[in-house]
Amino acid sequence: MLEVTGVRVALSELDGTDKHERSACKRALAKRLRVGADELAGVERRRRSIDARKRGSVHLTFTLRAGLVGGKAHERDLLGRLARAKADRGVSLVDEDEKAFDFPAPVARAVATRPVVVGAGCAGLFCALSLARAGLAPLLVERGDDAARRAEVVGQHNRTGALDVESNIQFGVGGAGTFSDGKLQTGTRSPAHRLILETFVDAGAPCEILWDAKPHIGSDVLPRVVDDLVRQIEAAGGEVRCRCRMVDLDVSGGRLRAVTLAQEDAGGCVREERVETDCAVLACGHSARDVFELLRDRRVALERKTFAMGVRIEHSQAAIDRALWGPAAGSPVLGAAPYKLSCHLDSGRSAFSFCMCPGGYVVSAASEVGGVCTNGMSLFGRDGANANAGLLANVFPTDLPGDDPLAGIELQRRCERAAFAAGGGAYVAPAQLVGDFLQGVASSAAGRVEPTYPRGVSWGAVDGCLPDYVSNTLRAAIPQMAHHLRGFDAADAVLTGVETRSSSPARVTRGEDGQSVATAGLWPVGEGAGYAGGIMSAATDGILCAEKIVESLAR
Incomplete structure (x- = not known):
């Protein structure tokens, strides 16, 4: 061929x-x-x-x-x-018969305990699917709801402000990626990528993700795709439990002995169960802050890492199309234009766009009472009036006080609570026009760009919700980014605060064998553990973790 x-x-x-x-x-x-x-x-x-x-x-x-x-x-x-x-x-x-990357082969011998996978985001789903196909009958637990019920809960939050702290945009089957456009573009390279894309297509994703350079599934399509992945796990011998979370670990002699699970029934009653296991995959995502606190209490090795915070920035999608496509803007072939920007300042600080959603919407991504945080999403058609992206600045471990490995989480919380207060409560978000932000003055009303945040916005200033070094970095970066994307500094573009959950502030330290360096049998994977940065890299990490588990059993 x-x-x-x-x-x-x-x-x-x-x-x-x-x-x-x-x-x-x-x-x-x-x-x-x-x-x-x-x-x-x-x-x-x-x-x-x-x-x-x-x-x-x-x-x-x-x-x-x-x-x-x-x-x-x-x-x-x-x-x-x-x-x-x-x-x-x-x-x-090219060789038509070239050997493709595949899921791990079935384990040849029986094992004493089955693996427990904590978290059904992309890392957890693909790890559990790999373990199930290897014949290990994993138990996959997810604190949130299945995709259909989760969409109802998110819709209720958007309408009423009622927040379910166990099932929301952060928690539930599919993880945070389900409600952030399902972007599959990645800067990493792995032979597993083709397998992941084919698995998504088999589960109902559009086939063009197999060849599009910037593939995405869309938040309207992803729920049924992740539902199908759950069915595949169960068909291969795995078990999936929703409204079930890990609340304790039994660690002794440097080895995992058991996990304690809390299962919520239909009536809201919670029952705890001790599950004996010597293999638990930690794929909980970076918003499972209680899990990080549990790990710290059980002396599982944690370390700080660089993360980022900032705001969501919204422009007219038509303006972005014109800036990038020129006379071709509006072509049905091209669709809505995406962008990716970064800026390195003389101060040593950096700013960058993140999770850019063409024709998309800013969403309420809160998972804790009294805290506002934002994210972005697009539907498959990407036909919304606005373009939005995270506009973020790095936060380095040296920016944080003390030596607590979870100090970054506390900073996130403070910023989210400040945003909640600035919005006036009820998960209304603070917002400011770019022109006013650059001049350091508060805003009082929208310009031509209407914000899409579903709980509504309170006009004012976003500076007080973020550390000065973040606000100052963004203020210096916006004009420089406008040199690469005309109109990025448009006076009536909208900043909505705050964006705090782009990446994990902490890493669960693991060794070359994939296990926690302090706790044998505990396998940290994905974004929450600090080893991935998007759907594709998280899914890859989940598959590679399953491979290592299978290899360890073979030994």
Whole structure:
């Protein structure tokens, strides 16, 4: 099979439909290979990206695979002809039978206790699925609800302000990623990525995530995808319990002996159960602050790490489209434009955009009573009026007082409580116009950009909700970012506070074998443990953890 990179397709050859795109790709590939379209067999899209380096000539670029009618001999002959004509750049032969990365193989022998996986975010789901397929019958516990019930609870919070501290945007099957667009773009590289994407597609995600350079599933599609992943875990022999959380660990002799689980029934009654196990995967996410406190109390090794805080920034999506796509803005082929910005200041501080949601919405991401925090989400269609992103500045371990490894969590809490107070209660969020923020004055009303935060906003200033070094870094960075994205410093863009949960402020220290350095049998994984930064890297970490567990049993 031939693989060809850099195949260019003009926007004028596309109409936004998949059928039209497949036809255009086949024509472009035939032209590139100097063959007739009827000589190509099985054209497959492996990657699709938007090239907008020249705003007057925006186009799509593909990596395509195809066979030739006549088989491998013809493919080798064609590659030789292209090489002699010096037209073989980006063209190569690939092995159709190349061994793909797969889930761990089944364990050959019986084990004394089954693994317990704590947390059903991406790391926990993929770890539990891997362990189940290996025949280890894992128990996956999640403190929040299943996806359908969770969506109801989130909707109720948005309407009334009532907050369920066990089931919300942070807690529940699918983790925080379920309600933050389901972005699958990652800066990491792993052979597991293709397997993860294929697993999502098998669970009901759109097939274009297999080739889109910036894939996403959408928060309207993700709930049924994670529901299907749960069904797969159960079909493979695993057990999944919702409204069930870990409340204690039995650690002695440097080894895990058991976990204590608290299960809430339909009537709200809680029953505790001690589960004997020598293998617990800690995939609780970085908002499970009570779990971090438990780990500290049980002397599980923890350490501080750099994290980030800031605000959500909202612009008109049409303005972002024009800034990035130029005359092509509004094309159904391109959709809503995303951006990614960063800025390194002379002070040594940095600011960056995070979890950018084209055509999306700012959401209430609170999980503790009396604290406001924000996040962003998009639906699959990304057809909202606004673009939003986290606008964050780094917080370094040296910024924090004392030696408590959880000092960063306490800083997050203080900022969230300050935002709750600034909003006036009921999870209303403080907001400020960018122009006013840059001038250091409070805002009194919206401009042309209407904030999308569902609980409403209270106009004023966001500075008092954040440490000075964060506010000052953002104030210095916005004008510099505007040099790379025209209009980013628009006076009527909206800042909504605060964004505090972008990453974990603490790491559960693990060794090269994947286990806690202080507690054998405890396997920290994912974002909460400090070893991932998004859906793909968290899912990868979950699979690799399962591999290590299987390997340890084999030994």
